[in-house]
Amino acid sequence: MTWLDKLEKRFGRFAIHNLTFWIMVGQITVYGLGLFTTFPVDNLMFYPDDVLGGQVWRVFTFILEPPLVAMSPIFLVFYWYLFYIFGSALEHQWGEFRFNLFFLIGLACTVIAGLINWVILPGLIRPSHMVTNMYVMTSITFAFAILFPNFELLLYFVLPVKIKWLALITFALWVITAQGIVDWTLIFAALGNIVIFFGRSFMQGAKVKQRRVSHEKQQKAIAEEAFHRCVICNKTDLDDPDLEFSYLAGDGYCQDHWEEMEKRANAK
Structure with missing residues (x-):
């Protein structure tokens, strides 16, 4: 009450x-x-x-x-x-x-x-x-x-x-x-x-607006963050959307370096 x-x-x-x-x-x-x-x-x-x-x-x-x-x-x-x-x-x-x-x-x-x-x-x-x-x-x-x-x-x-x-x-x-x-x-x-x-x-509205702005910034940052990144040349899917990436032991490699890493792995 x-x-x-x-x-x-x-x-x-x-x-x-x-x-x-x-x-x-x-x-x-x-x-x-x-x-x-x-x-x-x-x-x-x-x-x-x-x-x-x-x-x-x-x-x-x-x-x-x-x-x-x-x-x-x-x-x-x-x-x-x-x-x-x-x-x-x-x-x-x-x-x-x-x-x-x-x-x-x-x-x-x-x-x-x-x-x-x-x-x-x-x-x-x-x-x-x-x-x-x-x-x-x-x-x-x-x-x-x-x-x-x-x-x-x-x-x-x-x-x-x-x-x-x-x-x-x-x-x-x-x-x-x-x-x-x-x-x-x-x-x-x-x-x-x-x-x-x-x-x-007013205060509650200001807090809600602040949370909304913070959430939008967070979502924008996530959207701008690369999903794939090559551990060798540091290229990302943002640099080239058509660039393919593969993963080995949790590390990502672009298609230019994947064959090389695959050969090394097979050699071992």
Whole structure:
């Protein structure tokens, strides 16, 4: 029984059913409140200085932050559509508890990283610095891409692309747009759930690949090694595939030297 099985057996009853749906509904609600009402949406976001000042709820509610509110409604619909597909697929593949745990680990790592950055890097973080949920939300896409790399979707409902390439492009954009240690800390933190859930599989896959490469090299070396070799002139069947070899007392002789050795053997 793995550690995940043990945790699920003990805490599985606390898992939130259809977590992806409720996160999506929460983000749509917050987006609507910010767009059409005077509701103080900013009070839900994760500002480390406010959290350390006692507004602890922000470490949970910041996950309801819509993806870049300035985006067009069409892009947001596409984003939530994909998020629901990916999250629901993971929940179906793993079960409710494991998907909950995956998301909770990513959330916790992001919160810890945000608070640590605030404490140890005060000179690099403004008091109004907000910790985004972008990285932990995208980790769901990465997990889906690992499990279903060849899943194909229509980007903007037009361009067909496999999810593994979309995930690689997304990560490349993270690397390109990361600004300093603060962003890099959040990136690595958001990938903590990926490492915990897939690290063992990655290591096993690397070992299998290493064994396969080693076996292929061994087979290639065997194929390139001569099967016959003359003990006198050192010619092999690789030098001349049509060259015939004979053996005497375990030693090999090419046809040019076999008659001579046969005469010597008969003479004795």
